[in-house]
Amino acid sequence: MPTTRPKKKISRPKGPPRITATMFYKHLRCPHWVYWDIHGDASDKAEVNELTQKIWEHGVVHEKNVVENYGDFDEVPEYGDEDELVKQTLELMKKGSRIIYHGRLMDGSWVGVPDLLFRTTLPLGRRSIFGDYIYEPYDIKSSHLERVEDVKDEYRFQLAFYALILEKLQGVRPEYGHLIDAELRTVDVRINEVLDDMHLTLREIEKIIDGAKPAPFLASACKESPWFALCKRDAEACDDICLIYKIRRSDHAKLYDAGIKTVTELATANIDDLVQAVDSMSRRKLEALQRQARALHEKKLIVIQKNPLPTAETELYFDIEGDPLRGVEYLFGMLVAKGKAKGKYEYFLAPTPDDEKTAWYEFLEFVRTLPADAPIFHYGTYERTVVNRMKNRYGGDEKAIEKLEKQMFNLLTTVCESVALPVYFYSLKDIAKQLGFKWRHKAAGGANSITWYEQYLQLKDAKKTAAKAKKILQDIIDYNEDDVRATLHLKRWLDDIPEPD
Numbered sequence: 021m022p023t024t025r026p027k028k029k030i031s032r033p034k035g036p037p038r039i040t041a042t043m044f045y046k047h048l049r050c051p052h053w054v055y056w057d058i059h060g061d062a063s064d065k066a067e068v069n070e071l072t073q074k075i076w077e078h079g080v081v082h083e084k085n086v087v088e089n090y091g092d093f094d095e096v097p098e099y100g101d102e103d104e105l106v107k108q109t110l111e112l113m114k115k116g117s118r119i120i121y122h123g124r125l126m127d128g129s130w131v132g133v134p135d136l137l138f139r140t141t142l143p144l145g146r147r148s149i150f151g152d153y154i155y156e157p158y159d160i161k162s163s164h165l166e167r168v169e170d171v172k173d174e175y176r177f178q179l180a181f182y183a184l185i186l187e188k189l190q191g192v193r194p195e196y197g198h199l200i201d202a203e204l205r206t207v208d209v210r211i212n213e214v215l216d217d218m219h220l221t222l223r224e225i226e227k228i229i230d231g232a233k234p235a236p237f238l239a240s241a242c243k244e245s246p247w248f249a250l251c252k253r254d255a256e257a258c259d260d261i262c263l264i265y266k267i268r269r270s271d272h273a274k275l276y277d278a279g280i281k282t283v284t285e286l287a288t289a290n291i292d293d294l295v296q297a298v299d300s301m302s303r304r305k306l307e308a309l310q311r312q313a314r315a316l317h318e319k320k321l322i323v324i325q326k327n328p329l330p331t332a333e334t335e336l337y338f339d340i341e342g343d344p345l346r347g348v349e350y351l352f353g354m355l356v357a358k359g360k361a362k363g364k365y366e367y368f369l370a371p372t373p374d375d376e377k378t379a380w381y382e383f384l385e386f387v388r389t390l391p392a393d394a395p396i397f398h399y400g401t402y403e404r405t406v407v408n409r410m411k412n413r414y415g416g417d418e419k420a421i422e423k424l425e426k427q428m429f430n431l432l433t434t435v436c437e438s439v440a441l442p443v444y445f446y447s448l449k450d451i452a453k454q455l456g457f458k459w460r461h462k463a464a465g466g467a468n469s470i471t472w473y474e475q476y477l478q479l480k481d482a483k484k485t486a487a488k489a490k491k492i493l494q495d496i497i498d499y500n501e502d503d504v505r506a507t508l509h510l511k512r513w514l515d516d517i518p519e520p521d
Contacts, residue, residue, distance in 0.1 A: 037229050039222070041132045041178040047225055048174040049241040051234035052254075056247040058229060066246045083135060083160045086200055093119035093136075102126070110189065113137070114150055123155075127188040134182045135160045142192070149191040156194040157182035158206075162344040164409065165201040168209060173217065175199055176209050180218040183211045202347035203413075236260040237272065240445050252444075259283050263444055264312045271309065274298050286310055287317035315440040322440040323520040329511065330395035330429055334358050337504040337511070338398045338428070340406050341496065343470050348373040349406055350473055351496060352383040355504040356390070363508060365501045369493075372477065380410050384420040396427045399448045399507050404428055431510060438514060452506040455513050459502045461495055472496050 037058050046053040056065070087093060094117040096108050105124035112120050120137040134157035141153050148154045157179055165171055179197025187193035199207045228234065236255045239262075242248050255262050259282040261275055278297040280286050286294075291310065295303050315322050337355035342348065350370040357363030368383040370376045398404070407428070411421050435446060443450045449459075461468075476492045479485035 036129055038129050038131045039225060039229070040130075041134075041181050043225050044177040044181060044218075044221060045174040046245070047221060047228075048172075048177070050239070050245045050247075050251060051224065051228065051237070052242070052251050053245040053247055054225060055228050055233055056245075056250060059231065059233075060247060060250070064247065064250055066249060083162075086160050086204065087121055087136070089204070090119055090136075093117075093121050095121040096123050098122050098133075102131070109137075113155055113190070116150065116153065120155070125182060125185040125189065127185045130181070130185055132157075132178075132182045132185050134158060134179075138198075140194070146192070149189070154190050154192045154194060155186060156196060156198065157186065158198045158200060160200045162202050162347055164203060165199055165205065165207045168207055171199060171207060171209060173221075176214045177218040177221055179209050180211050180214040181222075184215075202344070235272075235276075237262040237269065238444060240447070243445075261286055261309075261313070263316060264309055265444060265446055266312075267309060271301065271305070274300055275309075283313045283316050287313040311440040315442045316444075319442045321442070321517075323517055324438055324440065326517060326519050327434050327438050327514075329434060329514060332391065332393045332395060334391045334394040335508075335511070336390060336394050336396040336427075337363070337507045338396050338403055339500055339503040339507065340403050341469050341473070341500055342402075342406065343373075343473050345470065345474060346373050348376050349410065350376065350379070351500050352379060353497075353500040353504050354383075354386070355501070355508055357508055363505075365504065367497055367500060369497070371480070371493075377414050380414055381416055384417040387420040387423055388417055390423070392423070394427065395429050396424065397429050397431050397507055397511050399431050399510070401430065401432075404430070431507060431514070434514060435510070439517065448503065448506055448510070452510055455509060457506045457509045459506070460498050461502075469496055469499050472499075 043054050046057070094112050096105055096112070102124065106126045109120060109123040109125065112123065116139060118139050122133055122135070123137045125132040125134070136158035137155040138158055139153050140156050142148060146152075159175065159178060161175065163170075176197075179199070183194045183197055194211060197209045197211055199209065201207065224234075236251075236258060238251055238255045238260075242251045245251065254260075261267060261281060261283055262272055263283055264286070275281070275286065275298060278294075280289065280294070280297070287310065289310065291303070291307060294306050294310065298306060311322055311324065335357050337357065339353045340349055341351040341353070343350055348370060350373070352368045354366050355363045356366065366386060368379045368386065370379040404425075407421070407424050410416070432446065435441075435451065441451060441454060443454050472492050472495055476489050476496070479489035479492070
């Protein structure tokens, strides 16, 4: 007789849930993440992947390098009795410590742990509880933030959250919060420009804490959550329109207001009636959403148009592996294919982060030898972004860089313009698997590749673990080869799709 798996309650501190800066990140990635953290049970929660765990636990090499770069600082332990950690932080602030690492801030039910607190002198005539200085919050990010416009809302809201707690503790609100990026650039965020939006998000979080379950919504960011299976299950159970690829929250709300809540309703609606009912959206946008709804509802491919792709005797397929924990691109992979042949895989590896420049230069030397008319297919925007970053960081063979920039072709754009597929997400993994391609490693994925690289770096120098490190390195190379072969598989499938009816 089948047994029901017992529910396991999540261990939570007594009293009302604390509001933390991390909640802003989780809410903006997936509101249900916050909801299930508070109201869910452990048996439904997946294990957090290793990469995400490292980021959450501040096991980020980049962060430690940044902190050590500042020299003298006082550190508050990350773990321990919370009241004691708050007390230690306040004592350091009163003492006038120049930099506080992992300071614990608390005001009522609000708790924040900025990566750094920097002492800043106040203008003449202004005073805080501590005297002529205050503290400003700094967070360290492994992403690349050249301008304040590059800063994600979750980062800005976290800084504003810290600033509001600091205002209570020191009597003066910091005018700015700051982010330090992968290139050690500092981006300044003006707190007053963030507060209105931050408070709106805070109110939504407070409602969730009180028991309000967010409306169904599914986005690629939900995959980061250990509750993703629940998000997907709930959306599928009610056939919610959030299952439609790339539907925005604003579009979702507009369709709901018009009484269109399910994939089936959208897929079977008369388009003219739909345009009338949702007059705040363009006909073109509604047609695109309905096409995707039909693909899901009918479980079939819909061809929109057949877009000609670049062709040449030699075609190239390009994929890069990068580690955001260290801000390094550690593998440049290229598949060189002629005609209908399987193609030859070439790769250029940085065995350590210090080898990144060498790997980039070797890769450019290889690119220089490739045919001038060969298109370079890749999937998504990452490869072009990295090429630009490497060019700015290291320079290199100008002709090879020019060839890359001129001949790179993003297949994701063609997919979106050409077909509607019966899938929820249009990542290379989702689409290539739908088309029958299989990766060799069951755990294949960008996050796994990064985790493997971190493991390889830890194991490679010890005799006892050298063989294991070598096996991990081969897994990374195999995964990258499978990615470029999946890109080839997709390109040839696009070549063969029929003209639309």
